[in-house]
Amino acid sequence: MATMDVLSAKFLRSCLHPHAPFLPCPSLPSRRYRQPFSIYCRLSTSSPSSSSAATTSEGDANQDLSALLSDESTTAAPGAGSRTKRPNSGASSIPSGVRLENISKSYKGVTVLKDVSWEVQRGEKVGLVGVNGAGKTTQLRIIAGLEEPDGGNVVKAKENMKIAFLSQEFEVCASRTVREEFLSAFQEEMGVKTRLDQVQAALERATEDMDLMGRLLDELDLLQRQSQDVDLGMVDVKIQKLMPELGFVPEDADRLVASFSGGWKMRMSLGKILLQDPDLLLLDEPTNHVDLDTIEWLESYLKIQDVPMVIISHDRAFLDQCCTKIVETEFGVSKMYKGNYSEYVLAKAIWVETQRAAWEKQQKEIEHTRELISRLGAGASSGRASSEQKKLEKLEKEGLIEKPFQRKQLKIRFPERGRSGRTVLAINNLKFGFGDKILFNNANLIVERGEKIAIIGPNGCGKSTLLKLALGTEKPQEGEVILGEHNVLPNYFEQNQILLPGRSS
Ligand SMILES: Nc1ncnc2c1ncn2[C@@H]1O[C@H](COP(=O)(O)OP(=O)(O)OP(=O)(O)O)[C@@H](O)[C@H]1O
Numbered sequence: 138m139a140t141m142d143v144l145s146a147k148f149l150r151s152c153l154h155p156h157a158p159f160l161p162c163p164s165l166p167s168r169r170y171r172q173p174f175s176i177y178c179r180l181s182t183s184s185p186s187s188s189s190a191a192t193t194s195e196g197d198a199n200q201d202l203s204a205l206l207s208d209e210s211t212t213a214a215p216g217a218g219s220r221t222k223r224p225n226s227g228a229s230s231i232p233s234g235v236r237l238e239n240i241s242k243s244y245k246g247v248t249v250l251k252d253v254s255w256e257v258q259r260g261e262k263v264g265l266v267g268v269n270g271a272g273k274t275t276q277l278r279i280i281a282g283l284e285e286p287d288g289g290n291v292v293k294a295k296e297n298m299k300i301a302f303l304s305q306e307f308e309v310c311a312s313r314t315v316r317e318e319f320l321s322a323f324q325e326e327m328g329v330k331t332r333l334d335q336v337q338a339a340l341e342r343a344t345e346d347m348d349l350m351g352r353l354l355d356e357l358d359l360l361q362r363q364s365q366d367v368d369l370g371m372v373d374v375k376i377q378k379l380m381p382e383l384g385f386v387p388e389d390a391d392r393l394v395a396s397f398s399g400g401w402k403m404r405m406s407l408g409k410i411l412l413q414d415p416d417l418l419l420l421d422e423p424t425n426h427v428d429l430d431t432i433e434w435l436e437s438y439l440k441i442q443d444v445p446m447v448i449i450s451h452d453r454a455f456l457d458q459c460c461t462k463i464v465e466t467e468f469g470v471s472k473m474y475k476g477n478y479s480e481y482v483l484a485k486a487i488w489v490e491t492q493r494a495a496w497e498k499q500q501k502e503i504e505h506t507r508e509l510i511s512r513l514g515a516g517a518s519s520g521r522a523s524s525e526q527k528k529l530e531k532l533e534k535e536g537l538i539e540k541p542f543q544r545k546q547l548k549i550r551f552p553e554r555g556r557s558g559r560t561v562l563a564i565n566n567l568k569f570g571f572g573d574k575i576l577f578n579n580a581n582l583i584v585e586r587g588e589k590i591a592i593i594g595p596n597g598c599g600k601s602t603l604l605k606l607a608l609g610t611e612k613p614q615e616g617e618v619i620l621g622e623h624n625v626l627p628n629y630f631e632q633n634q635i636l637l638p639g640r641s642s
């Protein structure tokens with residue numbers, strides 16, 4: 138097909154030549170976004186008067202047309218695509234996915250990653266774990282090309298790999314319909330189509346300027362080659378197939394994105410990514426703010442995907458369900474464990490124990506040697522003492538076993554308050570909603586001293602609103618919300634809480 142496209146542009150060029158004979162048009166391969174070849178034929182035979190009907194002066198028109206021309210149209214080699222090429226900087230290679238080799242990264246002199254090496258291939262799902270700030274997102278950003286590492290290699294299976302990155306903030310546009318949102322996944326291809334249409338329209342207007350027409354034809358040829366990978370006729374079919382897989386019903390296609398909850402927006406973001414058939418899928422905390430049903434759905438959905446995948450999550454059960462490999466980042470250094478999260482916890486515990494035993498043994502040896510040196514230090518045994526000393530120095534320089542680090546459990550202590558009354562919160566016959574949406578209708582709840590309550594429910598059912606009603610920041614439309622009178626001080630830790638300067642925790 139590539140040859141055909143190049144031929145068609147060449148053919149058109151020949152038609153442009155003032156002395157070229159009029160030739161019948163060959164038919165083009167059928168792609169929905171390609172204009173029928175006959176348009177070009179009309180061009181070559183259109184009368185000058187038709188072009189003079191344009192409202193702008195010829196000079197202005199030509200200026201507009203020139204804006205349509207990319208630099209590439211005159212320089213690109215046949216078959217060159219529009220995607221940016223990133224050189225494969227690694228010395229080694231990988232058949233699919235990506236490999237990080239000895240990656241390091243610092244920000245303003247603070248080392249975040251010291252020595253990170255791991256890989257993910259087709260069929261593998263890597264879980265990236267580590268404490269807040271360990272550098273997990275940084276690794277994904279480096280793979281996606283959004284950050285440059287200071288050292289090391291990012292070895293990709295091929296150049297121009299399609300890397301999909303689902304970040305913590307789901308990128309959807311509230312004012313689009315669901316169908317429009319999915320269509321936006323093909324933005325690049327749609328852009329090429331729009332340019333194709335523009336260039337073809339421009340060709341119709343530029344009949345008197347042979348030089349400009351020639352350049353426009355080069356541009357047309359380039360755009361045709363760029364659009365070969367995508368069959369826009371398949372876009373609708375793909376979207377219709379994907380929507381039920383993501384749990385959407387056909388009527389959802391015309392609903393506004395804004396009317397869906399966070400969990401559904403996550404499904405849209407994921408769907409948009411999958412529509413582009415990525416070679417690598419990077420997911421940064423995809424389960425944040427989504428309800429239990431959606432997490433379960435996501436687990437089973439990701440499990441059947443074959444694309445190499447890297448998942449950052451603090452949800453152990455989720456990692457257990459999805460991952461085939463765990464990479465832990467601690468103090469800027471990565472360690473790779475085969476298996477899911479539970480297997481990692483077990484393997485790590487064994488490693489820590491073995492390491493601790495080896496460290497303790499070595500420490501005892503060192504202590505013993507030191508004692509020996511001080512005992513033999515003087516007199517006839519000083520020769521042996523100095524050889525023991527040399528042994529000790531060599532060990533301390535080269536062979537010291539690292540003490541395994543065990544993080545202390547984080548403890549949160551709330552300030553002491555006097556004992557409260559028995560009833561801490563009473564909600565009686567509560568009615569509350571937003572607009573037509575009723576969240577609570579005749580709801581009742583009693584919270585007693587010492588109780589710890591989990592509020593569960595699907596996204597958008599009103600869990601946060603219930604807390605706001607308890608705090609008094611929302612008022613019931615009917616019924617009452619009563620806080621206990623004695624020593625009850627409500628406090629609220631919001632989602633995505635940001636501590637602003639001057640605001641205490
Ligand atoms: N652009 C940047 N400029 C300065 N510091 C940065 C930048 N990006 C990341 N950092 C720092 O690098 C460290 C690692 O950040 P990163 O977001 O990768 O951590 P993380 O493991 O994803 O944490 P979390 O679990 O909280 O999401 C943090 O200390 C962060 O403040």
Ligand SMILES: [Mg+2]
Binds near residue numbers: 273274275
């Ligand atoms: Mg992060």
